[in-house]
Amino acid sequence: MGRLVDEELRDLRNTIDHIDEHVLRLLARRLALAEEIAKRKAVHGEPVVQPDRAQQVRTRYLQLGVQWGLRPSFLEALWELLHSESCHRQSDVLRRLQRHVPG
C-alpha cells in the first residue's frame, strides 16, 4: 500500500479505536446502572426481567438506530445481547444480596 493510503487508513483506524473506547466505556456504565436497578428490584421484590420495559427499550433501539442508518437485524441482535448481559449481571447482584440476608 502507498504511504498516503497507509496514512488515511491509520487515521480512520485511530478514530475507530477512539470510538470503540467510548462505546465500551458507555456499555460498562450502562451495565453498572443495571446493577443499581437490580439492588432496587431486590428491595421491592421485583423480577429481573421486565417484559414491558424490555419491549420499550427494544422499540427505541429500532427507532433510533434505523434513523442513523443501522440495520434492524443488527439492532435486534445488539439489544438481545445487551439485555441478556444486563439480566445476567442483575441476577448476579440478586444472588449476592440473597446470600447476605440472614436466615
Ligand SMILES: O=C(O)C(=O)C[C@]1(C(=O)O)C=C[C@@H](O)C=C1
Ligand atoms: O429497566 C429495568 O427494569 C432494567 O432492569 C434495565 C433493563 C435494561 O438493561 O435495559 C434490564 C432488564 C429488564 O428486562 C429491562 C430493562
